[in-house]
């Protein structure tokens with residue numbers, strides 16, 4: 001791939017997770033952000049661990065096909081690695097990320113990567129869905145919506161989640177997270193995220209889920225969502241949960 005001109009949050013996360021799918025421009029942005037906020041690796045490891053627990057729970061509920069929105073880099077414990085053998089379609093709206101993602105999943109059976117705007121889930125190519133998830137119209141799908149809510153304003157997010165609800169069969173599950181108010185204490189870091197970055201009060205998020213029913217686990221800091229052992233000691237920067245259609 002040619003050297004990207006601008007950093008990508010997806011590749012910055014890959015850097016924090018110790019991956020190899022990032023560039024100097026991403027490392028510079030990640031280090032500048034850490035200069036304004038503090039170390040991030042543990043926070044993103046905890047978030048990726050939540051993604052793994054949520055995907056495995058969806059699989060334990062009998063769902064073996066996943067549609068991932070704003071997927072970023074499909075590595076470092078992403079969905080097809082935590083639920084081996086599942087059908088997975090990753091989507092993202094950044095053409096650079098889609099190209100990098102396609103390279104990474106090329107040749108993997110049952111795993112695809114397609115362009116897709118999470119704000120318009122109905123716009124995802126049905127051909128790509130049919131190829132990657134042959135039973136998406138008739139059997140429950142695991143939707144993965146992580147690291148993405150901050151980039152959508154409230155009306156867009158509520159509409160997107162509503163469209164996703166209509167897109168998939170009954171019994172489908174949605175793994176979601178969002179940025180809580182952590183960065184309010186770090187104005188320089190917040191400014192780096194730009195004006196289109198939306199943090200949310202946890203108490204306000206449920207309303208945005210519309211018809212999706214949150215499981216009894218509730219909406220909690222991701223480290224506290226069904227932890228495998230003692231929850232990681234990280235700031236409550238990301239909250240999330242699992243919801244059912």
Ligand SMILES: C[S@@+](CC[C@H](N)C(=O)[O-])C[C@H]1O[C@@H](n2cnc3c(N)ncnc32)[C@H](O)[C@@H]1O
Nearest residue numbers: 009010070071072092093094117118146147151
């Ligand atoms: C912070 S990264 C998160 C990546 C991955 N989901 C994770 O949790 O590590 C955000 C990703 O969402 C993508 N993104 C932002 N807005 C989007 C939209 N409206 N539709 C699809 N992808 C979007 C970006 O291109 C980027 O890859």
